[in-house]
Amino acid sequence: MIWYPYEQMKTMKAPYEILDADGVYLFTKDQKLIDSVSSWWSVIHGYKHPELNQAIISQAEKFSHVMLGGLTHAPALKLSEKLQSWLPGDLDYCFYSDSGSVAVEVALKMALQYSMNRGEPQRTMILALEHAYHGDTFKTMEAGDDEDYHFVLKAYGPSRYVVHIPTKTEALEEAFREYHDRLNCFLVEPLLQGAGGMRMYDVSFLKRARELCDRYGVLLIFDEVATGFGRTGNRFAADLVLPDILVLGKALTGGYIGHAATVANKKVFDGFYDDNPGHALMHGPTFMGNALACSVALKSIELFETQDYLSKIRRIEEITRREMEGFSDPRIREIRIMGGCVCVEVDDPAVIKGYQQFAYERGVFSRPFLKYMYAMVPYVIKEEELVQVLDTMKAWFAR
Numbered sequence: 001m002i003w004y005p006y007e008q009m010k011t012m013k014a015p016y017e018i019l020d021a022d023g024v025y026l027f028t029k030d031q032k033l034i035d036s037v038s039s040w041w042s043v044i045h046g047y048k049h050p051e052l053n054q055a056i057i058s059q060a061e062k063f064s065h066v067m068l069g070g071l072t073h074a075p076a077l078k079l080s081e082k083l084q085s086w087l088p089g090d091l092d093y094c095f096y097s098d099s100g101s102v103a104v105e106v107a108l109k110m111a112l113q114y115s116m117n118r119g120e121p122q123r124t125m126i127l128a129l130e131h132a133y134h135g136d137t138f139k140t141m142e143a144g145d146d147e148d149y150h151f152v153l154k155a156y157g158p159s160r161y162v163v164h165i166p167t168k169t170e171a172l173e174e175a176f177r178e179y180h181d182r183l184n185c186f187l188v189e190p191l192l193q194g195a196g197g198m199r200m201y202d203v204s205f206l207k208r209a210r211e212l213c214d215r216y217g218v219l220l221i222f223d224e225v226a227t228g229f230g231r232t233g234n235r236f237a238a239d240l241v242l243p244d245i246l247v248l249g250k251a252l253t254g255g256y257i258g259h260a261a262t263v264a265n266k267k268v269f270d271g272f273y274d275d276n277p278g279h280a281l282m283h284g285p286t287f288m289g290n291a292l293a294c295s296v297a298l299k300s301i302e303l304f305e306t307q308d309y310l311s312k313i314r315r316i317e318e319i320t321r322r323e324m325e326g327f328s329d330p331r332i333r334e335i336r337i338m339g340g341c342v343c344v345e346v347d348d349p350a351v352i353k354g355y356q357q358f359a360y361e362r363g364v365f366s367r368p369f370l371k372y373m374y375a376m377v378p379y380v381i382k383e384e385e386l387v388q389v390l391d392t393m394k395a396w397f398a399r
């Protein structure tokens with residue numbers, strides 16, 4: 001049997017079985033649902049996209065996968081070249097892996113070894129945010145700050161290697177004052193913290209972080225697994241503040257195949273690039289640079305560029321602001337909107353219990369968690385479909 005994610009298997013309600021999917025719609029045997037979650041924020045172009053499908057089919061007719069150890073191929077080369085020219089600054093060195101968590105692990109391993117290669121092995125500490133989420137593997141759980149997901153780590157006691165701070169400039173400055181000589185990196189979900197509760201904060205915090213990282217020789221790592229490819233209304237938060245290492249996942253392949261990239265700048269790459277074999281990055285996931293994933297990622301980026309997705313996302317934000325304007329309820333703590341993300345935070349998790357089934361009956365797939373009801377829709381959504389998603393949220397409170 002399937003062991004489902006984040007579920008008590010004994011009491012979980014049966015998942016909805018999907019028989020087909022097309023555009024923003026998922027089809028069950030009795031319902032047609034707008035996917036307001038974009039399959040965990042990844043399916044930005046919707047389902048069964050003819051051009052994305054064709055990219056995979058064409059590549060599968062050549063080969064679906066060959067390893068990158070000792071071999072290389074056009075889809076992996078082209079995607080790295082595309083990212084090199086498309087990403088800001090000198091984020092030019094692309095390390096592939098198969099999931100966001102692994103890509104964050106790679107970023108942390110890269111940052112740690114960067115310091116070791118430079119003769120600063122005492123730099124072992126990670127600065128991270130309160131409510132951070134960076135994945136479910138062990139080091140990413142440690143860097144994360146979400147007991148609801150990662151309480152199992154309590155068995156080990158408090159981490160000696162990770163310091164968590166709120167998104168306040170004073171806390172940032174204080175952390176650098178106290179730990180700067182031991183700090184290895186500052187790992188952040190820029191502008192929008194996703195799984196930790198769709199928390200939004202100002203770019204000025206990241207600008208200050210960039211200054212402090214430069215002053216104290218600390219690497220700045222942006223985990224844009226969730227925020228990348230337009231979700232905040234920016235192509236990447238890295239377009240506003242340039243990190244040393246950028247992590248991409250989720251929407252990289254338009255949600256078609258799990259794949260991710262850890263992209264380093266020249267400074268980080270040069271920290272490995274010398275005659276010493278001991279300075280090599282010793283990492284290599286089996287499916288890194290998978291040819292189907294790279295082919296569909298290339299097509300996904302092409303669509304994003306040629307069909308002006310940033311204006312689609314601006315439209316989503318405008319419609320969302322317009323529809324949520326003036327909406328309130330005593331049970332709601334805050335409504336937050338940024339780019340293609342809207343979150344209704346309530347005071348008591350019990351308030352949104354039952355919402356998933358309510359939305360299902362109204363033709364919307366939603367997956368509220370803890371105190372958060374949210375939507376992160378595919379960017380190809382039509383106005384009336386988005387309004388339906390938002391009306392469904394509002395209708396829940398009007399009962």
Ligand SMILES: *Cc1c(COP(=O)(O)O)cnc(C)c1O
Pocket residue numbers: 099100101102104133134135136189194195223224225226227249250
């Ligand atoms: C989803 C997510 C991850 C983990 O990605 P997986 O592909 O699920 O391993 C890491 N960081 C952030 C910010 C995420 O939202």
